[in-house]
Each structure stands twice: as structure tokens, then as C-alpha cells.
Amino acid sequence: MLAGIDYFIVIAYIIGMLLLGLYFKRFVSTSEDYFLAGRSLPFWAIGMSIVVSDIGAIDFVGISGQAYRYGVSVGNFDWIGSVPAMLLAAFIFIPYFWRGGMYTIPEYLGRRYNPTVRTIASVTWILFFALDLGVLFWASAVLLNVLLGWAIWTSIITTATVVGLYTYFGGITAVIMTDVVQMIIMFVGGLALVYLSLDAVGGWDALVYKVTNMGPEYRSHFDIIQPSDSSSPFPWTGILFGLTFVMSNAYMIGNQSIIQRTLTAKNEWHAKASMIFASALKMFIPILVLFPGLIAVAIIPGLEDGDQALPSMIKEILPPGLVGLMFAAFFAALMSSVDSLLNSTATLFTKDIYQPYIKKDANDKHYLMVGRITTLVLLIIGVISSPISAEYPGMYVAIQTFMSYFQGPLFAILLLGIFWKRTTQWGGLSALIFGIGFAIYLNVTKEQHFTIEDPFLYISWWSFVFAFILNVTVSLLTKPHDKERLEGLVFSSKIMTNTDK
């Protein structure tokens, strides 16, 4: 499938990333440099990094496949499922995290509620990230094996070596600055595919005409709003309540790998601006990953497996050279996901587990070393554990489902924690534990309770409602926190008016 020029582009990209990442080693001398880039980065780099780390190589294929099956409604996840939450994060949550000099989201939860909430949240994220790493390695390697013909272990070892080296030495600065290049490559490769595909199908109007006339199941392919009784996983009720009100907020505000990037900003304006800039870029992601699937309906109709849409389009449409660029984009998506997981997990472990529980008063060089060793250990675990995915093919979905249990309760305690000073440590703790339990219960009994194909959006919403009510109830029954303890942790109109002039 690849010509000589394509191999050249892919290999040049991989070497380029390694050299660029290693260049940033010189800027790391403290743990703050390693985890927060010495709080020195500009908004544009952070914004681009947020966008690219949010999309993996598997998503490229998976989202195109979903667009092939369900149409533009899949775009809800990057549009309404991102932008409002990113604005809320930018104007309300990020200023608190940035001013508080925090490293992790669980650190905020620990200060606002108690250390147990911090530990539960942190351990959950660490488990998720660590499990995800192996699965991500394997699933992406299988994908590259199908597309490029590369041996699975060649892909895994290449990615692990390159990403491992620059993340180990350069920390989050290397992660973010390589993400910038990776985003440009993803956008150029993706846009080239969309432009040439649209040209092949005869333009946008021709595409709409062809697809909507292919049969009744394709008539609503261009409707972003699906009816509430739709059997697809994206009825508008789920999109509004589950995605817009809960999942997107939990993801954009409670996800360590997203928020940690904004905390590397050189000042509060750059921290807020990075998220708003990312929200604008995010709206272009569906063009790159959704449109190829949608256009494939017209060019290659009747595919049994929607996930074949993108690979087939690359084969059909792209000339040599651009195929290489598209594969470099796949690698970019994979590398940006892996480096985010490594650095965020190392931060969570060092700051939320090692520092409070294992060695409290060590010097800064020690924590820098712990961060680096954690990165290395995680990488080795990820590589060694990756073949487990081959034994359990549903593991990727299972891990994502596991994470969706966490989203509703997490957002409930973050929201009440920042907006309601009466929320207590016991309210937060019970909401987190029983909220996760309730989400698991709903998932286990989903066939009795839900009528749609995959009700994860509804489960997020109802577990959020449950955790919210429980948090309020328990908080009202328990002793409120002292005013001094809540200083700088609960929203007050003062933060908006008493700004430094």
C-alpha cells in the first residue's frame, strides 16, 4: 500500500519527533519543569496539545466508522460535547487550579474535600491510564499492521522507544511541543484526504444528494439532532443530558491529562486562552475524522464493517506522498495519546501517592527522579501488558466503559465543590463511592432499564444526578467546613472582580 516516498515521510516523521522531543531535555531541572513545564508555556502550544492528545489513532478509524453508520450526529462529541465545557473550564475552574499552583485535579479534590477523596480519584485515574496504555499500544499496532503491513511489535517498540525517550527526558514540555507538530501533521493529512474525497464525490451538494438517496437508513445521515426514540447511541436527549451536561464537563474539567496542560501556562490569561483556543480548534476535528467516513458512504457503499471506511478511503483517494503523510498522522495521534498518558500518570503517582504516602519531605531532585522512573516503569508495563488485549478483544471498550462509570460522580463532586461552600468532605466522599457504585449497577442492569443500543450517555447523566443528590443530602447532615479552609477553593464573585490590575 505504501510507496517509497511514503516510507520516507513516516520514518522522517518518527526521527524528527525523537530529535525535537529530546531537544527539550535542556529545560528540565526541577520537578515543576518536568510536570508543569516551569509554568512557562504559551496558550497556542497548550491549546494545540489539548486537541491532539484528545484524539488517538484508534479514534481516527473508529469515528470514521461511526460516521459511516450513523452520520454527522457523531460530531456532537467534538462540537456541543466539547465547546461549552471548555468555556466553563476556562472561566471558572482553571483560574482556581492555576492560582492554587496545583499539579493534579485530585489535589484540588483533596484540598476541597479530604485526602481520601484525593486518593480514590487519583488511584482511579492511574488505573485507567495504566490499563489504557497497554490496550492503546496493542490496538494501534494492530491497526498499523493492517494498514501499513508493519509487524505489531515493530510498531509497539518504535512508538515506545521514541515517546519513552522524549517523555522521560523532556517531561511535559517535550510532550506539548511535539504535540504541536503532531497536530499540524494530523490537520494537513486529514484535510488533504477530505479535500480530495469531496472532489472525487463531486462536491458537498452531490455528497448530500447521493447519501440521502441511498435508502431510508441514510436519510438522517446529515441530521445532527437524532430523535429521542432513535435506536442509535446518540438520541438528542442523551446528547443534551448525558454528553453536554455531564460527560463533556467531567472530561474537560476532571481529566488530568487535559487540565495539567493548562497548568503549564505562563500566566492566568494564557491558561484560560489555551482552553478557549483549543475549543475553536476542536470544532475542526470532525472534519478530519468524521467526514471521511461520511464521504465513504457515497464512494464505497455497502461496507460490512464501518471501521473499514477510513482505510479504504486512503487506499482509493490518496496519491503516494499523501498516503505517507496520513500514516504519519496516525503515528502522531498514537504518540500524542501515549505521551499524555505517561506524563499524566507519572504526575498523579508522584504528587498524589508517592509524596503524601511514601516519602513526604524529600528534596525536589528526588521527586523529579520519581517522576522519570514512574514514566519508565509505566512504559515497560504498557509494552509488556499490551498482548493481553489480544486475548480479550473487548478490553478497549471495557476500559472506556469503566471510565464512564466515574464521569458522572466526578463531575457532581467537582461542580458542588466549587460552587457550593456547604458541601462537606463526607458528602463528597459518599457521592464519589456510591455514585460509581450506582453507575456500575445501571450498567450491569442496562437491558432492564434502557431501550437504546449503548446507553452510556444516560448512565452518565443518572449517576451524576444520583451523586449530586447524595452529596447535597449528606452535606446538609454533616458539619460544614470552616470558612478559612475553603479560601481559594470555592467560587466567589470576588475572583471575577478583585483581579490584579
Next chain:
Amino acid sequence: MLNFDWLSGISQETAKNIFLGLFVLIGFLVMLIPNDYAYEGVKKSDRHWYNNLKLWSLGSLAILFVIYYIF
């Protein structure tokens, strides 16, 4: 109730208007943010319309509004 059957009477058109209304509401809330807060971190002498984060946010929301209006 868990399936939102009680909202099944709402048409797709009305649902779309709910989404569009939500974007307008968020835009209105963004406009309520004090300018000093949006500029926090920028020296007073360097504050210009193009680094006003409220305008950036309204720009993002406008693109979002157009996307949902078209589809």
C-alpha cells in the same frame, strides 16, 4: 423515565432550537464576565480587543451555532 420517554413528544426541530438557545444563553453568560477578569494576566497597557477572551469565546460559540444551524 430513565430513557427520557417523557420528552418523546418534542420534535427534532424543537430539540434543535433548544440546542441553539443553549448556545445563545452561554454567549449571554460569557458577556456578563467582567472585562478585567477576561484580561487577567495581561498588563493594562497590553489589553486590546484581540486578546479579550470574551470575544474569543463568542467566536467559538458563533461557529458552533452555525454548525448546528446548518445540520
